[in-house]
Amino acid sequence: MACAATVALAAPVCAQNDVKSYEVRGDAIPQSLTGTTGDPTRGREIVTNRFVGLCMLCHTGPFPDVPQQGTLAPDLKGAGTRWSVAQLRMRIVDSSRVVPDTIMPAYYRTDHLQRVAPQFRGKPVLTAEQIEDVVAFLATLKEN
Amino acid sequence: MSPMRCAALLAGLLIVASAIAGASEDLPREKQRSSYDDMAPATRAMQDADTDNPGMLWVLDGEALWRAKTGSAARACADCHGDAKQSMAGVAARYPAFDAKRGGPVTLEGRINACRVENQNAQTLAYESRELLALSAYLALQSRGKPIAIDEKKLGETIAAGRDIFRQRQGQLNLSCAQCHDQHYGGKLAGNTIPQGHPNGYPLYRLEWQTLGSLQRRLRNCLTGIRAENHAYGSRELIALETYLMWRARGMSMESPAVRP
Helix, strand or coil: CCCCCCCCCEEEECCECCECCEEEECCECCCCCCCCCCCHHHHHHHHHCCCCCCHHHHCCCCCCCCCCCCCCCCCCCCHHHHCCHHHHHHHHHHHHHCCCCCCCCCCCCCCCCCCECHHHCCCCCCCHHHHHHHHHHHCCCCCC | CCHHHHHHHHHHHHHHHHHHHHCCCCCCHHHCCCHHHHCCHHHHHHHHCCCCCCHHHHHHHHHHHHHCCECCCCECHHHHHCCHHHHCCCCHHHCCEEECCCCEEECHHHHHHHHHHHHHCCCCCCCCCHHHHHHHHHHHHCCCCCECCCCCCCCHHHHHHHHHHHHCCECCCCECHHHHHCCCCCCEECCEECCCCCCCCCCEEECCCCEEECHHHHHHHHHHHCCECCCCCCCHHHHHHHHHHHHHCCCCECCCCCEEC
16 A cells, blocks of 8 residues: 555655655645644754754754754745645655755655664654654744 | 555666766865864964874874884884884875785774784784874874875775765765765854865864874764764775775875864
């Protein structure tokens, strides 16, 4: 079932270790990975934690309480205006589907990786629940 | 779609991605820039003044070891090599070198250990041991200010192997050395300026480590950062990376023992 296409133009992604299958439509993943909406408060904690979300290693964002932000990626300000929830989900799950040579890690993919350290093998960077929290938080970043 | 087809499709996407990465070129010589140039004035001053540079403590130890009769042969390095200021001038700048006896590359640390075993009848010293860091710092100092020049003809295969590793995406974060050090140097990763990743200051004192460390220690740190399986000290892979990095830094001035944040 993992790889059965249900709709034309939709590319299903096979289930991997600790990663459930999901359906890609264009540049978006319409359905929540967990079936529910994430918690934006927890999402903020993940995004701004250098060791959990890692986002601020590369991105800047409207977070005056976070020192030492990166300069390798676009500012997250307004991400919720630029993208729909479904598009945001695609970009966090596997941004290489949108920008093939991106440096942004795929947060919900365990295949096609090489030489992963044993303690991280078979595990996505974030769990489905954490991704939904992050997406819910990004959707609140409306200002431009 | 069958699982097979699905996998093939993903593999196809990855081939496209790696073809793009493969098209990248070696850092051009005219763009070479030492991490020194991006350091805060206080850190530079610490490297510049021998009296303030903590690496000089290891150099002093190294000088004493150079003169000490060692191993069951009871021979000192100095017994055979004399004054290091002369005999070892410029040597570290051309390591890793091709070792005809072993038919492969040998690092400076590997060469020191070969002399310990073959010429002093002593045990090899472990990477990051106080003694090996001291001896390599003392020898590297004799190349300070000298341009890096390894034997690219004899080391061609090793350089190519190192380049492949440098460009390979790896680890849970799926990044290659080249993506940071060729394509994003000068940018900030959190608060740290991404350097070009040159080997010209090693062994060096890193404020974060609070100690002197070898180039291989640094390479292992970067591999840990991208959550990749590490390579062992002295492994073929780290030697290949070290050799490629020295070739990539050809012509740059040696700074050992450097200081880095």
